[in-house]
Amino acid sequence: MLNNFVMPDLIPALPEIFLLAMTCVILLADLLVGKTHRSVVPLLSVSTLLFCGAITFFTADGHSVLTFSNMFVDDLLSDFLKLLTYGAVIVMLVYSRSYLKARNLDKSEFYLLVLFATLGMMVMISANHLLTIYLGVELLSLSLYALVAIDRDSARATEAAMKYFVLGALASGLLLYGMSMLYGASGTLQIDVIAREIYEGDYNHTVMLLGLVFIVAGLAFKLGVVPFHMWIPDVYEGAPTAVTLFIASAPKLAGFAIVMRLLVSGMFELAPQWQTMLLLLAVLSIGLGNLAAIAQSNIKRMLAYSAISHMGFMVLALTAGVVAGDRAYALSAYTSAMYYTIAYVLMSLASFGMILLLSRAGHEAENLDDFKGLNKRSPWFAAIMLVLMFSMAGIPFFIGFFAKFSVLTVIVAARHVGVAVFAVLFSLIGAFYYLRVVKLMYFDAPLDHAPIEATLPFRVLLSANGIAIALLGLFPQFVIVPCLVALRLSLGA
């Protein structure tokens, strides 16, 4: 009965297997150590992720390896994105430690759910099968829903979790529906086979296009671009800031990965069709995100709208891959999208890190007023926030500037000059609300005189994060070159 079955090669999936095994170990360890040694759990979580990083790093080579009946792909793109994911999750765990402690949210379940979410992201990043993409998305989302609601006495968090859950379930439904159409049209669930079927023209055009519409809608939901952005502001604002930090960072990398896998690897031949859809989404996001952010007095909400506009920029880069049937620009377009995502994750980590830094027991530093006079309280962190805001606004020469610049370059190369001008205009409008924070920090008197208390690792890491944002703007090649190499070797474009 099992005669034609070969045991799958487990080595490419070693990080996933290790992470899952360790998560189960942590689950049991938490039970055994009891309440007295709770700090074991965060320590174990961070070291697990570090170890995963080591495994991924040392097993990484340029080859694409398929395993688990071709459902799992291990290529340079996945290795690179996974390393960044571990990094983002570790940084997030360090930033949020004292915040969680002060709010009594420092439960071991928090760390477990974060680890499961990380596993979900890794599955998404390494997916070569519609089924694994969907399962990865669900694993990530389910953990995130629970994390948003983890502060269960907070009505705001519960409401946010509810909204996230309902809209997320809808998005999963759309994605799944699109996938079923894709399956109906091509007769397979495996992404590279779908690509081959489309290439050979051996598919059902109408059904495929309808499936594509649903898939783009589902992806847009998960990335949070207009008009599927409704959940972003409420969830960012309602969730505990540590969770917001998590949602706003690593999952964007995984989101980028599934966009690459589904649209670029799977349906590259249909690029003209999905590029038009994405262009519309991108323009709307950049417009609405920047305009709505101006009106916000809550900085988490402001950053949520800014996230929408940033994701709009990322999506914009994806629309420049194929110009009138010419694929010469594909690699540079996707590289700039990837670079933009990484830059955004870095900035997002630092900015929510700043909110966590200023928060303390019984006080959420989530209003713009909490940043008033920060320069007088801590010149160093005010400077980091300055760098951050400049970078987000796209002022030279920080990482955000270069990211925006590269996206605009590929857009202009794709002869969407009008769109490029629109994007620049709205970035200028967006600069207003970023610079307002700078003005508050440097020219206003502080409302809050409490000293800033933070653990040493937190301070060091946040400072390093700020410095990275400044330096990577000056030396962008350190990020761009790996992106380029990873994409070239993995996509074979």
Place this chain on the structure above:
Amino acid sequence: MDFKTILFYMLSAVMIFAAFRVITARNPVHAALFLVLAFFQASGLWLLLQAEFLAVALIVVYVGAVMVLFLFVVMMLDINIESVRRGFWNHLPLGATIGGLMVFEMFAVLSGRYFGLDAMPQQTNPVGYSNTKELGRLLFTDFAYPFELASVILLVAIIAAVVLTHRKRKDSKVMRVVDQLAVRREDRIRMVNMPSEKETAE
């Protein structure tokens, strides 16, 4: 029209009726029971397709467990159907338009032209084919990876449910069975050596 076709139309008709009643029934308990009926019809359709494992799993999992608990939640909550329905007529035009559009699109794509018997010929199964066996073989070989992932998702669901609902009540008085069983006589009874009362001389 052979017997199978008649059966198919019967099951489908009842299923559509039941599904319609799920959303129109005034009483939420009735709606839930109509959903159970719809599940039964769906499982009948699966049986017609010789997918007996899926048919039975649908009944065991959804009818036997999920809907039972669901029914309970519905019974315990005092759902005021009138307040839920408020605004129904106002939203109807927009909702009906979108719904109608979706139905039309799906009909255009999913109708016989693309997924009819000409486009997707019926598979003939070899003699001795067992859907259950075949599913089991695939789940534990080719689809082992997604199967494991699904189990991880269920584990996350358990953890999430525990995190979100489990509260230790401060005022609850719990008997620990282990402690009760471990009780020894010495823990409960103190033997006091009391001298009997002395006769005092009068």
Place this chain on the structure above:
Amino acid sequence: MMEALLQPLQAFFGPIWPLVWTLVKIVGIMIPLLLSMAYMTLAERKVIGYMHIRLGPNRVGFWGLMQPIADGIKLLFKEIIVPTGADKWLFFLAPIFALAPALAVWAIIPFADGWVLANVDAGVLLMLAITSFGVYGVIIAGWASNSKYPFLGAMRASAQMVSYEVSMGLALICVLMVSNSLNLTDIVRVQNHGYFADHGWGLFSWNWLPLLPMFVVYLISGVAETNRAPFDVVEGESEIVAGHMVEYSGMAFALFFLAEYTNMIVVSAMVAIFFLGGWLSPVGFLQHLPLVGFAFSDGFHWLALKMAATLFFFIWIRATFPRYRYDQIMRLGWKVFVPLCLLWIFVIGVWMMSPLNIFK
């Protein structure tokens, strides 16, 4: 000979003959079943009576043998009262929902080799599906009565039945692993293999011995699943009178009563088939004896005997044990049985992969 007798009938009914023949078989199963259900009630009262050192029913007929008939006639003539505010449709549907699945399962139960109404390949799955529907009768009865005690009873019943279904299903997984089949007839046949069975001591080759923990789990879960004492908090008379049946009278009540006893008989049949070798003879080496040998060969009488023994066991524990508390029931189900089943699945898996595998 049978064929020849049926030939004219077959010719008479023509194309609808299979339907007619199936109906005849159903009636053939139902009538003895209903009779045994009725006499089960008498047996229970008698056995418990003797255990309590009293006589039990002894007025109607010789030795009280007409008692079930008298009870039936009494219930038939009682008025069925519908409570105010009850959901009339569901109120009457509930007893039917309770009884129908209990009767439907009999379609797949093999009484002897080849004596089965429907020899379904996925028999175990079908059985699980049908029995899982039984809980609806209880819930709907509880809700449709529009009354507090029935609702409480229904709530307890549903939680209990859903919980114990899990451990029952897991225990069955072990059986499926060792029999490599979902067909009930095959499951019995497989138990006829092994060292002891080859030497005529079939008793020690049946599933109960290698799967002893699962046998115990299945037996106890079976009691819990039928809501019988000591797991009868569902209708605990000292707390909620009669649970979901409080508002029922007359034949509607009788149907619930019948459903409970049918379920008991079903569970005992399942125990016999899954763990006690079904219709197989425990002492097959005796079948070559002169005159009495036929009694020791395989056959329906062994299944009946095993079922009777299991039913006696059910009555026995009812007379013996005090009622479990509700949280204890839940603890036993989820924290003891489920882990035990999972562990034993693992043990059986390792065992089957090891050289010591006896299930081949």
